[in-house]
Amino acid sequence: MFTWGNCLTIIKPLSLSLSAPYKVVHMSLINEYRATEEAIKELQARLKNLSQDDKLQTELEFEGKLRTLMGEYSKSLRDIIALLDPESKVKAPRGAVKVTGTKRARKVKQYKNPHNGEVIETKGGNHKTLKEWKAKWGGDVVEGWATLLG
Numbered sequence: 001m002f003t004w005g006n007c008l009t010i011i012k013p014l015s016l017s018l019s020a021p022y023k024v025v026h027m028s029l030i031n032e033y034r035a036t037e038e039a040i041k042e043l044q045a046r047l048k049n050l051s052q053d054d055k056l057q058t059e060l061e062f063e064g065k066l067r068t069l070m071g072e073y074s075k076s077l078r079d080i081i082a083l084l085d086p087e088s089k090v091k092a093p094r095g096a097v098k099v100t101g102t103k104r105a106r107k108v109k110q111y112k113n114p115h116n117g118e119v120i121e122t123k124g125g126n127h128k129t130l131k132e133w134k135a136k137w138g139g140d141v142v143e144g145w146a147t148l149l150g
Contacts, residue, residue: 108149111142121149 050056070080081088106123111130113119115137120129133142 109146110149111145112147113145 066080070076075083108121108123111120111122111133113133118129120127122130125131130142
């Protein structure tokens with residue numbers, strides 16, 4: 001079985017010509033080969049078991065007959081699903097454009113500063129003067145100055 005510990009193996013030198021007492025040899029290809037062989041053997045055994053299963057044989061026979069019938073009538077899997085379950089949520093084709101609803105338009109608010117009589121009309125809170133007022137007098141107070149227009 002493949003383990004990372006087997007990747008590097010320390011082998012004693014066979015000759016005295018090596019200067020180091022031990023030589024490190026990279027063995028990952030051999031271990032990878034053996035692990036792959038083992039995985040293939042396991043998958044082949046699993047495939048053999050599946051091929052002997054009666055349920056699989058029945059499903060394969062059904063699929064073959066269904067595809068033949070679909071070919072005779074020029075129908076796709078989507079057509080069959082739509083026929084058998086019209087309320088199912090089948091994915092739209094990739095080229096289809098997704099229809100989204102339009103955003104609701106924001107309503108205009110009018111703020112009247114009682115301290116200086118200045119008036120601001122805005123659809124959102126990202127107005128320079130409005131931010132200054134909220135910083136100076138507080139957001140709750142300034143929202144109290146607002147009136148909703150049309």
